[in-house]
Amino acid sequence: xxxxxxxxxxxxxxxxxxxxxxxxxxxxxxxGELIALIGQNxxxxxxxxxxLNGLLKPTKGDVIVKGMNxxxxxxHIITNIVGYVFQNPAHQIFTKTVYEEVAYGPRxxxxxxxxxxxxxRMALEMVGLTGYEETHPxxxxxxxxxxxxxxxxxxxxxxxxxxDEPTSGQDHRGRRELIRLIxxxxxxxKTIIVITxxxxxxxxxxxxxxxxxxxxxxxxxxxxxxxxxxxxxxQTAIKPPQIVQLFHGLREYGVEVNALTIQEAFNAFKDILS
Amino acid sequence: MPREPIIIFDHFTYSYPTTPNALVDIDLKIxxxxxxxxxxxxxxxxxxxxxxxxxxxPHFYGGTVKGRVLVxxxxxxxxxxxxxxxxxxLVFQEPESQLSGLSxxxxxxxxxxxxxxxxxxxxxxxxxxxxxxxxxxxxxxKRSPFELSxxxxxxxxxxxxxxxxxxxxxxxxxxxxxxxxxxxxVLSTVIELASEGSxxxxxxxxxxxxxxxxxxxxxxxxxxxxxxxxxxxxxxEVEKLKSLGVDPPSxxxxxxxxxxxxxxxxxxxxxxLPEALKIYGELVRERWERK
Numbered sequence: 309x310x311x312x313x314x315x316x317x318x319x320x321x322x323x324x325x326x327x328x329x330x331x332x333x334x335x336x337x338x339x340g341e342l343i344a345l346i347g348q349n350x351x352x353x354x355x356x357x358x359x360l361n362g363l364l365k366p367t368k369g370d371v372i373v374k375g376m377n378x379x380x381x382x383x384h385i386i387t388n389i390v391g392y393v394f395q396n397p398a399h400q401i402f403t404k405t406v407y408e409e410v411a412y413g414p415r416x417x418x419x420x421x422x423x424x425x426x427x428x429r430m431a432l433e434m435v436g437l438t439g440y441e442e443t444h445p446x447x448x449x450x451x452x453x454x455x456x457x458x459x460x461x462x463x464x465x466x467x468x469x470x471x472d473e474p475t476s477g478q479d480h481r482g483r484r485e486l487i488r489l490i491x492x493x494x495x496x497x498k499t500i501i502v503i504t505x506x507x508x509x510x511x512x513x514x515x516x517x518x519x520x521x522x523x524x525x526x527x528x529x530x531x532x533x534x535x536x537x538x539x540x541x542x543q544t545a546i547k548p549p550q551i552v553q554l555f556h557g558l559r560e561y562g563v564e565v566n567a568l569t570i571q572e573a574f575n576a577f578k579d580i581l582s
Numbered sequence: 583m584p585r586e587p588i589i590i591f592d593h594f595t596y597s598y599p600t601t602p603n604a605l606v607d608i609d610l611k612i613x614x615x616x617x618x619x620x621x622x623x624x625x626x627x628x629x630x631x632x633x634x635x636x637x638x639x640p641h642f643y644g645g646t647v648k649g650r651v652l653v654x655x656x657x658x659x660x661x662x663x664x665x666x667x668x669x670x671x672l673v674f675q676e677p678e679s680q681l682s683g684l685s686x687x688x689x690x691x692x693x694x695x696x697x698x699x700x701x702x703x704x705x706x707x708x709x710x711x712x713x714x715x716x717x718x719x720x721x722x723x724k725r726s727p728f729e730l731s732x733x734x735x736x737x738x739x740x741x742x743x744x745x746x747x748x749x750x751x752x753x754x755x756x757x758x759x760x761x762x763x764x765x766x767x768v769l770s771t772v773i774e775l776a777s778e779g780s781x782x783x784x785x786x787x788x789x790x791x792x793x794x795x796x797x798x799x800x801x802x803x804x805x806x807x808x809x810x811x812x813x814x815x816x817x818x819e820v821e822k823l824k825s826l827g828v829d830p831p832s833x834x835x836x837x838x839x840x841x842x843x844x845x846x847x848x849x850x851x852x853x854x855l856p857e858a859l860k861i862y863g864e865l866v867r868e869r870w871e872r873k
Contacts, residue, residue: 349732349761451624477675477758479624479787481827505761508832545763550790550832550855557859561866570832574839577862581844581869 310339313468313499314360314390319369321355321523329355331523332369337501339467342494344510344531345503347520348544353503356520357470360501362386374467388417391466395473395503397445397453406432406448406456407441413464431463435489451482458489468499475506487513511535511549511568519544536566587611588749588781589635589670593649596630596639604630604639606805607649612750612783617776619796619813620785623827626802628785632754635783636670637663654749664699671743675755677735680742681727688714688730689723692741706745713741717771733764737771744775751775753784757791765791790831793817793853801826818851833858 314337321330329352345353358364359371362378371378373386394400403409407428414427432438435455445456454474461469475483490513494500504510510517510531517534519527521544527534535548538556555567567573589612596605605627612618620628633639637658640647651658653669674680685691692710714720717737727738736756743751753772757765769791776782776795786792799816801809803826809816820838823830833852840846852858
């Protein structure tokens with residue numbers, strides 16, 4: 309784990325006098341972390357995420373990205389560091405070919421056409437869309453569209469990725485593809501923050517989990533600790549993964565393991581049965 | 583369970599104008615009062631299957647058909663969409679695709695389908711009241727459909743279908759885009775309908791959830807039937823499902839691994855949490871006793 313890359317200091321955010329979306333959120337994110345941000349719709353996840361990349365500025369409090377306060381730093385400098393992948397492809401995709409879609413970001417960053425070409429090649433290869441350069445984005449299937457959106461952020465080479473609901477509408481194969489891609493980015497040292505409702509995905513992927521409710525952070529710690537805290541999750545009506553629930557129930561039988569994944573459950577049984 | 587078929591697929595093969603063989607040689611019966619879960623990767627034909635139940639395929643999409651789909655004994659090709667809408671109700675993945683966008687209130691939205699078919703307003707009001715009560719939206723009558731949460735909108739979509747009193751309710755990934763509370767609300771509504779004896783066809787990726795209430799499971803891949811049997815049987819076919827890219831319930835996959843890697847005798851695999859607690863709890867207790 310490395311340097312502090314984002315600091316959120318007592319951030320409040322109001323969309324209007326009546327609507328307060330964040331109520332005093334504080335947290336620190338270190339370089340290379342892989343974090344899941346969970347909570348019901350309306351809990352403030354997306355508002356927080358948009359404050360991290362300067363799309364929104366705190367009403368009160370500060371967000372510091374690599375030492376720069378988002379309030380007095382031009383937004384494009386922050387968005388070059390913190391890339392944001394939207395949930396709905398229709399909100400992000402706007403060009404006629406896959407190539408153009410991915411080229412848009414780096415071109416905007418002022419890179420030469422040769423550099424842009426190289427960035428597009430690299431990004432498409434990373435997400436497995438090589439060969440689709442001339443395809444119309446809307447001719448891709450939904451899973452591929454999601455990958456295209458990530459590719460267009462990869463091409464900008466941010467240091468931090470915020471992914472909003474990357475697994476929604478995906479089938480299981482698509483989810484596995486995404487897990488592979490996110491791990492790969494993380495292995496390259498990128499910091500990743502995934503907003504998600506998919507608890508199995510959280511259990512299999514993230515090291516740290518932040519739980520939000522009513523504009524506040526109500527849980528922040530190692531994923532195992534947060535997902536095994538059944539009472540805390542119950543407060544926010546979030547169901548832990550089936551394996552976590554199984555091992556919670558097995559406590560009655562004297563099993564004192566907090567398994568998160570099927571592999572961990574298997575290992576636990578291997579120990580018990582040997 | 584009554585064994586009377588309400589829907590018969592008779593070697594049904596369908597090609598969209600631009601996509602050939604979306605469904606290939608589908609041959610099955612759906613019985614009154616049963617809950618049929620439909621699983622498979624994206625592109626397997628789940629949505630096309632759902633749409634061929636209410637005649638959207640081929641009436642709306644065109645394309646070519648071989649074989650037949652019979653609803654209550656009649657070929658869907660020979661029925662009008664209006665006639666079909668009273669027999670088979672379809673709930674889409676996105677509530678926004680379902681809602682007419684023309685109604686100012688929840689109450690009007692629920693009555694929209696019936697008023698299009700010219701039903702008297704007394705009956706429409708009565709049906710709307712019943713349907714809203716059933717999905718837990720009593721008290722929302724005067725609200726705008728667009729200020730509802732995702733879960734509420736999807737329940738409203740179900741109510742608009744219920745108001746037509748169809749004989750079969752078809753849901754195409756109804757919770758895919760909802761948050762956990764929305765998922766819970768919608769699935770509880772579906773379970774309630776199932777327990778009242780409604781005939782339900784539900785396509786879903788949330789296999790751990792449908793394991794609780796589906797009687798039978800149809801697994802599709804590349805437009806073809808790969809499995810069709812009792813839920814307990816199909817969801818325990820761990821290797822087969824994984825080869826399709828479909829994750830079986832975690833508790834079933836665990837049984838498969840324990841059996842294959844450690845030679846543990848499990849017998850019938852659990853597919854729900856309570857079943858799993860019983861089986862694995864017993865396994866642990868036996869082991870403690872022997873130690």
